[in-house]
Amino acid sequence: MQKERWGDCVWIGVDIGTTGVRAIAYQPDGQKLSSAEVLYPLDTPHPDWAEQNPAQIYNAVESVVKDTADALRYKGKILAGVALSTVMHSFAAMDADKNFLTNMMTWADSRSSDIVKTMKLDAELCNRFYQKTCCPVHACYPMTKILWLRKHHPDLFGRMSYVSSIKDYVFEHFTGEWVVDKSVASSSGLYNAANLQWDTDILQYLGITETALPQVVATTYHQAILPTAAQRMHLPNGIPIVIGATDGVLVNVGIGAVQQGQLSATIGTSGALRMLTAVPKVDPKGRTWCYNLTDDMWVAGGAINNGGIVMRWMRDKVCHYGSAQMENLDVDAYDLMTMKAGRVAAGSDGLLLLPFFTGERAPYWNSDLRGMFFGLSLNHGRSHMIRAAMEGVCYSLNSVLLALRDFGDVQDIRVSGSFTKSPLWLQIMADVFGETLTLPDNSEGAAFGAAVLGFISTGIIHSIEDTASLIQPKKIYTPQVENAAVYAKLYDIYDRLYWNVQQEFSDLVAYQKTI
Incomplete structure (x- = not known):
């Protein structure tokens, strides 16, 4: 036509x-x-x-x-x-x-x-x-x-x-x-x-x-x-x-992430990374899923439970940015949070968030998880916690990306979802992934x-x-070399921390269910 x-x-x-x-x-x-x-x-x-x-x-x-x-x-x-x-x-x-x-x-x-x-x-x-x-x-x-x-x-x-x-x-x-x-x-x-x-x-x-x-x-x-x-x-x-x-x-x-080597990265309420494949694929370690798209096309990937929902929690429970308050100031709460997080250096001065507020899907598939700030010291404030939340969600998605790399080379990552309204969050993702991101029109x-x-x-x-x-x-976001090096070091701590507190997570969740 x-x-x-x-x-x-x-x-x-x-x-x-x-x-x-x-x-x-x-x-x-x-x-x-x-x-x-x-x-x-x-x-x-x-x-x-x-x-x-x-x-x-x-x-x-x-x-x-x-x-x-x-x-x-x-x-x-x-x-x-x-x-x-x-x-x-x-x-x-x-x-x-x-x-x-x-x-x-x-x-x-x-x-x-x-x-x-x-x-x-x-x-x-x-x-x-x-x-x-x-x-x-x-x-x-x-x-x-x-x-x-x-x-x-x-x-x-x-x-x-x-x-x-x-x-x-x-x-x-x-x-x-x-x-x-x-x-x-x-x-x-x-x-x-x-x-x-x-x-x-x-x-x-x-x-x-x-x-x-x-x-x-x-x-x-x-x-x-x-x-x-x-x-x-x-x-x-x-x-x-x-x-x-x-x-x-x-x-x-x-x-438009429909070619070999192209991935989509999405953060809305939750988050996900996905890539197209001609046949159903399973991961030997069981980290990913694969769902049908058309008769001759499948999508392999992993979804995380905790994306924008973490920032909503930060807005309501930590920052206490109520809608009426923001309307009086004529400011969007998330824009204000992004501005505050932007004043903190990459790595949030050594503050990590494991963003497992509602358990987790990929790559761990573990419902016995909860959120955890790790490394808090007296110099940390709300701005650090906001940035650590953004970084923590990207660390979580990075663990999915590592699994998908086993399915093929990553040549292009295209982004979507509500987080694309935040240039800071997009840059953090590019730095954590160590990959160039494409924001589509x-x-x-x-x-x-x-x-x-x-x-x-x-x-x-x-x-x-x-x-x-x-x-x-x-717009194209390219990794900033110094920030990427910081995030590579902190992601290693993030990953080891997850694996080292499995029993504690399980015991704590069991206790919470008795309340």
Whole structure:
């Protein structure tokens, strides 16, 4: 299709995240035409719980799609379709009538950590499941959440007829068809990456059958929208809804990290490093995961639990920068924190933060962890703690980068997420990694990635590799040699510290659970 006609091929990419949903209308060249966003809460009623009301999320999805569609209509643009991106690892139990028996447990929910600990006593079992699914055994995955439900609520488990995620729930309400994409399936801990089917061995271990799970379809699969849903969202009748993929794998597409040797580095609420691969890959040390993107493309990587959520904790609990206070000063709290951290030298004068506030996923896959400042002395103040938090999150991601280097040479790292608003944090990452970072001109990776799958589904774009030429660098960050040397020395201490306090972490977490 000629570029002059691209304006007639507008798709809305819907990015359903942990704390909010965003809808953005794109042309195939990446030009953004309109957008809308709605936030929703993450409920933590008990320690280790992190759940949400799926109906509340769905209502937010309809709201942003309607507002984006209305804006397009005002501009005289014709909408071609809607494509979905969702968070990974969500799980909710449904009864025979598809009424929810539980809230939607999110990736951050670690209530099954004790079950995981017991499973890990059988190393052969855990390795077998990892080899099958490319998902390390961890509390973030729906597989362990189902085990928790069976153990602690056998009455609800007995009534559970269907296993649901936020993706299949939204797609069914859009189209009337209950299916799930390969990307969500492959990030569940229930899906065999080799034969591309729900794994019967694991389902038997859980005590469920394949009838409880939706049919798995390609990430470019689409169905026409239901007339009632189209009416509510002011969409054209019969418009295609592409099921899409997960936000994690779509970030690479959205920021153009689609060639061999290219990685995406993201820090939002959490954080992740990801690289594309033609086949499913497992790490001999079990440090990484691998999820599906398209029929012939996979994404290997590792996600950390604690990214921007650490800075939010610093803002609220350490700095006490309340919203009303910041509004009176007409200053953004994070800008103020960045300014204060910028006055501290690289390495925070020897202060380290192990940022494991909510346990950790890659590369340790250990829920028995908590945050720890190490090296505090009387000369350290809030500014040191802020910078140490930024550095600690980058140390955590660096441990994932070391694992991914075993899969191939790193030639380009592209960044996305809310942390890209902080030039200081970007420079710290470049220095910690010892690698050049590229900040793309498109920072809304998952939403554009979803739209790309829409374009591919209708032949407007031929493959995800075509996005490489659409995303241009906005700024390049190169490592500062002196700072990189400081961080290399401190990362070595950070890594040894983690391994030397394993029992203390475990004992402390056990005590916290008694409170």
